[in-house]
Amino acid sequence: MTGRLSAKALVLVSLIFVTLGSVLAMRPPAAAAASVDGVLKLMPVPASVTVREGRFQVDEMLNIAGPGPQTGRAFRAAARFMSRLAGRTGLFLKQDFLLTQAPSVEGGIRYAFARPGTLLPNEDESYSLTVDLEKITLDAKTDIGVLRGFETLLQLLSADETGYYFPCVAIADQPRFTWRGLLIDVGRHFQPVDVIKRNLDAMAAVKMNVFHWHLTEDQGFRVESKVFPKLHQRGSDGMFYTQAQIRDVIEYAADRGIRVMPEFDIPGHSTSWFVAYPEFSSAPGTYGIERKFGVFGPAFNPADERIYPFFDAFLKEMSALFPDPYLHIGGDEVEGHQWEANPAIQAFKKKNGLADNGALQAYFNKRLLKILTKYGKKMVGWDEVLQPGLPNDIVIHSWRGPKALVEAALKGYQGILSNGYYIDLCQPAEAHYLNDPLPPDSPLDDRQKALIMGGEATMWSELVTPETIDSRIWPRTAAIAERLWSPASVTSVDDMYRRLGPVSIELEELGLLHLKNPDMLLRRLAGDPRIEPLQVLAKAVEPLKNYQRHGGQAAYTSLSPFTRFVDACAPESLPARAFRKNIDRFLAGKDPLLGREIGATLALWKANHALVLPVIAASPALREIEPLSLGLARACEVGLEALDRLMKGQSPPAAWAEEKGKILAEAAKPAAHAELAVLSAVTKLVAACAGPVK
Ligand code: ACM
16 A cells, blocks of 8 residues: 555544543533533633623624625635524515624624734634624734634524523633644546535634645646647546636635645656656656556655656746745655666766665655745655755645644644644544644753644545545545634543534534435435435444555546545544443443443344345345445344343343454454444444453
8 A cells, every 4th residue: 555555554643531620611610500501512612711601692683793895805704604593594684785884773793803814824813702692803913813703603503492592601722833734636537616615614613724725646737828829628527726716716715714735746756747647756757647556666866857847837936826825836655666766866976975765755745845945835745854954944735643743843844734624534533632732741942842733634646536635535524623723721622522512513614524425325326315324334434544445446546436435425424423422421330221222232233133124135236235334234133132131130141252353353354344343342342241352
């Protein structure tokens, strides 16, 4: 598998549970209305929240006022806020459009800011938000702060039998890290503009502020070049962004306070460039767009002087197209065979005292850095670019391990963390949530800590298409957004999961398809709108994790179908997690009521197999899930038996545990590139009544 794939072992995170922490800050003081306790659904958790007595009731007369349309971004955000509020509440708000001067009525929402924000790291995104009985005040230094505050206010919206309301609160908020990014790889699978835009909306909802656009890969060159049009014409199968589309996306992102950083991954990961310009590669021959996944040989030839004017012209064009001061040059996984096999490159290395391929790549990077500096860009690269001799005004993007980030900071480089935020690994949100760019045991001093700018979730797209990408990104990425925004002390995993569900629904309101599309895929597979048995199974199942889908018989390419059952299963099943938590609670207290609830779930899953069978019979594409469905039924039968014994306090006969262990081991075998996500809980039940399961 690819280096990135094999480096998965390094993506393990340290699980540091610090209970409650400053989440306590979200709890109302004892004197406050008890009904507010535990109800706030803010994500990310603000830096400081005080919940007060009372509420601001929302009705049709709600009005909003602030600086007028000439102020641009905040005004448009206020308009979107009102539209979303109306959509969520069903209220016919009377306000014609936004009031741009002092309204005739007292009360309502008032927002203000001191200056327009710039789209640069370390820009002020702070805001203060006060909800009183009659008035809501949102103040910020910049209009970007106002945007962040509107998202908080929308998340505060609550409801009960009296109608909709905002609980009275005083919030003072600002981000912990200035770089809170999401990378979308549009090389392996192209993602059209509407996919990008809806994900920008989702990012804004959880206060993320950097969209890292991974635009070139072995499998596709996705940006129009007017200077070298052969690049996108030959390297993209016609699936690329025009420059007009790029500008549109940048403007859309800017309107949401999001920077757009492009990545052109060189000198490796570059096969698609060589379809048009084979002469710039390090080995002769013709090149086709790569269809498979992994780390491939083709790489630019750093010893060929012709590539530097080429990159100068290309990066000049791209520097003008992308206004962000940062430009990512990739630099990861240069496989090296082409360099080793090329005598001219070996001679060049010798002549220039370049001891190894790392030194050769550092030479290439230094030449690029000169070009980027000329065009006013700061260079960002994956951690392989950390080589002796590079000036420390480049930014190191750590992916192979958190060590690179520390090493870079010790040497005076700024850094961004993605190791631990690889959402394509299909890990639970918890694993990412507890991965801190600056963990409590960080060896860095304060000056070095200040070099850590933040982190990025990475949506590598080997196994995702426009139909499935939202469900691979959301809602788990909201947990990463919180890690990067909220105080370090906010670490309660259970509380994060409590808020993840509501956030997920909020994202759906913005047009994200992570909840809708799985059902759509199931309907397509079944050829029928009645998909309940498939839905039941899908909730008990998760895709194989850590790139295991690339192993075994699978030979995924960019042309493979991603419309199978596994593609309709969430990377992390929240119902499965809830079931596992219920089992833990039951085993701790043997509450009979909870035991009956668990029994009902087990019985439902057991009975589901008989309902799945006719659906499978009518759909050849679903036949592969039969072992999964059968495994679930058998495991649940075992679980029911164990539960019954536990409830009655009966010990099983001697051979029972071994016999049941075999059934569970059989059910644990992956099928259809997926695995049962509830098996560990059933195993615990069996162990609880018969000792450890072999
Ligand atoms: C990477 O995952 N190769 C940056």
